[in-house]
Amino acid sequence: MSEKILNALEEQINFEFESAYLYLGMSLKMDEANFTGFSHWLFQQYQEELDHAHQMIDYVQRRGHTIALKDIPAVAIETADPVKISRDVLEHEIKVSRAIDNILALARDAKDFATEKFMMEFVEEQVEEEESARNLVDSFSCASENLSAQMMIDNMLSAREEE
Template structure:
């Protein structure tokens, strides 16, 4: 059985994961509007991953017989950004917020000796390292290409090849 605090944090995390998916859809639309289909594809995949993350929490709560009675409302997704870098900086900031939220759940689970929740959360530790690294590598690539159109074009092609 999980504590009320851990359950509340997990419910908040479900909302955060769905919000991230919604925000990534906005970022996808931003790139579709600019004709950058590879960038759009990358954010589409990112959005799908966030939904999968939400369902990891939903399925876990159901597996320990905890009902989900309510989720918070989502905020509007931004579809207008000044430049490509701003989109990925927003993405990195979002991933960092998710990481901090996961750490809070881990701390609460450890404090409450909730070993089942703690064990389930191990997967998210590795996932968040991968998520932040992935976005940071794109930011690094954007630093290298600057405003060079050919560099943006090549990066767009590369991101368009992202698989599940």
């Protein structure tokens, strides 16, 4: 594995931890606003991002390298508006997709087929993540100011199972 790819993977590992921290903050904010289903959904996202970071750490270590962790900045979640939070989730998932695509491109350019194969799992997962986030945005946007509709969506989100 080249130094360039190793550095990109380290950055991605840190970004996965940042993502987890972001989703945990969102989860706590939605819980405070009594959107416990959305809070649960966001907490599942938090756990998923931690899992991604651990998978990447394991991969880098199996390739014979060590990881240099970086600081994770504090995240201030300003609102408990489910429309705004769902839009932020979508925006963030698009950023994650771009970062993963960049690592895949580096791996292809370097003919690092092991890293290319490893990253394809994340590419495929990001398609699902963006779709899920778009569905959230659509659902909460349609519900808009209708609290009953928002609570119905919130209730449906509480059914999300651990992955």
